[in-house]
Amino acid sequence: MGVPVCNHSVPKKQQGFTLWLTGLSGSGKTTLAKMITQEVQARGRKVELLDGEDIREYLSPESGFTRQERYVQIKRLGYLTKMLSRNGIAVIAAELVPYREMREIIRAQHEGNFIEVYLKAPLETCIARDVRGFYQKALTGGIRWFTGIIDPFETPVDPEVVVETHRDTPEHCTRRIIRKLEELGYLEVVSR
Numbered sequence: 059m060g061v062p063v064c065n066h067s068v069p070k071k072q073q074g075f076t077l078w079l080t081g082l083s084g085s086g087k088t089t090l091a092k093m094i095t096q097e098v099q100a101r102g103r104k105v106e107l108l109d110g111e112d113i114r115e116y117l118s119p120e121s122g123f124t125r126q127e128r129y130v131q132i133k134r135l136g137y138l139t140k141m142l143s144r145n146g147i148a149v150i151a152a153e154l155v156p157y158r159e160m161r162e163i164i165r166a167q168h169e170g171n172f173i174e175v176y177l178k179a180p181l182e183t184c185i186a187r188d189v190r191g192f193y194q195k196a197l198t199g200g201i202r203w204f205t206g207i208i209d210p211f212e213t214p215v216d217p218e219v220v221v222e223t224h225r226d227t228p229e230h231c232t233r234r235i236i237r238k239l240e241e242l243g244y245l246e247v248v249s250r
Contacts, residue, residue, distance in 0.1 A: 070243035074143035076168055077239070079152045080161065080214060081177030082206045083192055084184030086223040086231070087152035090177065093232040095150050101245050103148045108135060110153035123203040129160060136164035143171055148244070156205045158212045173242065174217040175235055181206050183224040218242075 077094065079087045088109055095107040113135050132155055139149045155161050165172045184206065185193045196204030203209045214220075219238045221231040239245045 068146075071246055072146065073171055073244070074146045074148060075171040075173060075239075075244050076139040076143045076149040076151060077173045077175060077235070078139070078155070078161075078164065079150070079175045079177055080155050080217075081179060081223070082181065082184045082211055083154060083204075084187040085154075085177040085179040086187075086228060087154065087177055089228050090175075090221075090223070090231055090235070091150045091152035093228055094235055097232065097236050098148050098150070098239070098245065101248070103245070104146060105148040105150060106142055108139060108149060108151045108153075110135070110151075113138075113153065123201060123205070123209070125157070125203070125209070128156065132160050132164070136167055139164070140167050143168065154205060154211070156209060156211045158215065161214065173219070173238065173244075174214055175219040175221065175238075176214045176217040177231075178220055178222045179224040 079091055081087055088111070091107055091109060095105050098105045110131075113131060132153065135151060135153055139151050142149045155164070161174065165174065188194065192201060192204060193207065195201045196207040205211050219235055221234055223231055226234075236245065240247045
């Protein structure tokens with residue numbers, strides 16, 4: 059007999075959840091993930107931040123950028139987020155997941171308690187913010203299959219939250235996401 063993924067008898071504010079930030083490289087996923095993690099932690103929740111770059115370095119160092127290699131990395135991250143969240147942890151995952159099909163698989167694995175946040179930013183903005191030089195390498199052929207240049211990013215169809223990181227400050231985007239967690243019952247509402 060398997061362990062239940064979600065115990066509905068536990069109040070939502072005590073249940074684990076996965077907040078998945080998706081968007082192009084350079085859209086602000088890591089920045090927002092850190093800010094959200096601090097806020098969720100300040101509310102007394104157990105929280106774990108999982109950044110796609112760290113996962114690639116430590117769990118998938120052999121992974122490249124082809125569809126199959128991305129699938130392996132994302133499958134590992136999806137499993138890890140599911141295991142943590144079903145054990146009462148608030149998980150903040152910052153990973154672009156370029157394909158809708160992959161995002162839907164991860165959502166289904168969580169059987170609820172999954173919040174998708176789309177960080178919308180134009181490609182030009184993301185290229186301008188690229189401190190690691192990934193876009194330049196991709197544009198000159200140094201990285202094959204790079205999302206946004208060679209490989210497409212499939213825009214989320216119905217995410218729970220959309221933030222426009224090229225227009226709004228990180229603080230404003232963080233507040234919108236935290237408000238959604240409050241609306242969904244994962245966080246206590248605090249007076250502002």
